[in-house]
Amino acid sequence: MKLPRRFFQPLATGAPAPFRELPVKLERMIHFVPPHNDKVRARVPELAATVDVVLGNLEDAVPVDQKEAARKGFVAMAQATDFAASGTGLWTRINALNSPWILDDLFEIVSQVGDKLDVVMVPKVEGPWDIHYIDQLLAQLEAKHGVKKPILVHAILETAEGVANVDAIASASPRMHGMSLGPADLAASRGMKTTRVGGGHPDYRVIADPTQDGAARASAQQDLWHYTIAKMVDACMANGLKAFYGPFGDFSDGDACEAQFRNAFLMGCAGAWTLHPNQVAIAKRVFAPDPAEVAFAVRIVEAMPDGTGAVMLDGKMQDDATWKQAKVIVDLARLVAEKDPELAKTYGLK
Ligand SMILES: CC(=O)SCCNC(=O)CCNC(=O)[C@H](O)C(C)(C)COP(=O)(O)OP(=O)(O)OC[C@H]1O[C@@H](n2cnc3c(N)ncnc32)[C@H](O)[C@@H]1OP(=O)(O)O
Numbered sequence: 001m002k003l004p005r006r007f008f009q010p011l012a013t014g015a016p017a018p019f020r021e022l023p024v025k026l027e028r029m030i031h032f033v034p035p036h037n038d039k040v041r042a043r044v045p046e047l048a049a050t051v052d053v054v055l056g057n058l059e060d061a062v063p064v065d066q067k068e069a070a071r072k073g074f075v076a077m078a079q080a081t082d083f084a085a086s087g088t089g090l091w092t093r094i095n096a097l098n099s100p101w102i103l104d105d106l107f108e109i110v111s112q113v114g115d116k117l118d119v120v121m122v123p124k125v126e127g128p129w130d131i132h133y134i135d136q137l138l139a140q141l142e143a144k145h146g147v148k149k150p151i152l153v154h155a156i157l158e159t160a161e162g163v164a165n166v167d168a169i170a171s172a173s174p175r176m177h178g179m180s181l182g183p184a185d186l187a188a189s190r191g192m193k194t195t196r197v198g199g200g201h202p203d204y205r206v207i208a209d210p211t212q213d214g215a216a217r218a219s220a221q222q223d224l225w226h227y228t229i230a231k232m233v234d235a236c237m238a239n240g241l242k243a244f245y246g247p248f249g250d251f252s253d254g255d256a257c258e259a260q261f262r263n264a265f266l267m268g269c270a271g272a273w274t275l276h277p278n279q280v281a282i283a284k285r286v287f288a289p290d291p292a293e294v295a296f297a298v299r300i301v302e303a304m305p306d307g308t309g310a311v312m313l314d315g316k317m318q319d320d321a322t323w324k325q326a327k328v329i330v331d332l333a334r335l336v337a338e339k340d341p342e343l344a345k346t347y348g349l350k
């Protein structure tokens, strides 16, 4: 373990100092773009204005013979668009640490567009040692190429070992931005008996006890991801990081996607991945607080100006703890309102 006083020291001479606090940004969706696909890449300038984060994906879903094209495509799309102008984040998902592509991914991207890159998403993180390796390498590359702003690291939680080490991953480096649940790889790693990318399964359910009259027994589907999301959210929030739901692969089932995203939002996640344009509106709807909740949260904050004491609102007791919950909702609503004029009007925040 590093000494506490060395935690925030740059890991290479000339590399920028790590952030003490994460920049405050709205990240309702991390929109995945296949950079080797010329048609989709050509749409990135237009797309950038409509999503919170554009991510160029170099890992799974890119065929082996397109890995170089994807990397070059990402550099081209990073150069062609001013993401900062629309307040849009620019991320890339690099190949895994045990792959033959990761070094070229980082060398080429940091050398050519390191100053534009906000976050590197690292797949299949198993433990803090993976983050330490990326942390050191990024510092060396930032120093070599004169990158001024620290590039953040986002881990995908998608192996059984990674889940077992989630707290140590979250606290491994001040470069950590957050984590995403990777339900597809995690299902495989855990030996789950599914063939899906996120979402539920109709056979994962609880059933009521039999009754004497032999009536049909009530049964309800359960959420396969509840435990992991809760574990990830706790690890992230305890370390000042952000937690995200990852991919939902059935593009034809908007309702199921929305329900899964909403569970994650209610449990503390900041956003989710969008893999297809039709998931962007879902993420915008879900990862912004409900206007009625915002209105009630404003009443709580106004009823307890210094955040202490106990008051009654509509028959419900409010105190310091509900004031803090209300503050989470009002702060998020203000962040959303800065970007969304329609919701700003609906929220009507002063
Ligand atoms: C488990 C994991 O690792 S998940 C992360 C890895 N997976 C990914 O990154 C997948 C990202 N998404 C994609 O590559 C694509 O959506 C695909 C290949 C899965 C499907 O693409 P298509 O077959 O073209 O889907 P579809 O026909 O429904 O697309 C509709 C339109 O949206 C466009 N589109 C599809 N996906 C995207 C995207 N991610 N971003 C922008 N535009 C897109 C298509 O080009 C198409 O445009 P057109 O109407 O002008 O032809």
Ligand SMILES: O=CC(=O)O
Binding pocket: 060, 156, 158, 181, 182, 183, 184, 185, 186, 197, 246, 247
């Ligand atoms: O990378 C994402 C996953 O679900 O696997």
Ligand SMILES: [Mg+2]
Binding pocket: 060, 123, 156, 158, 182, 184, 185
């Ligand atoms: Mg994966």
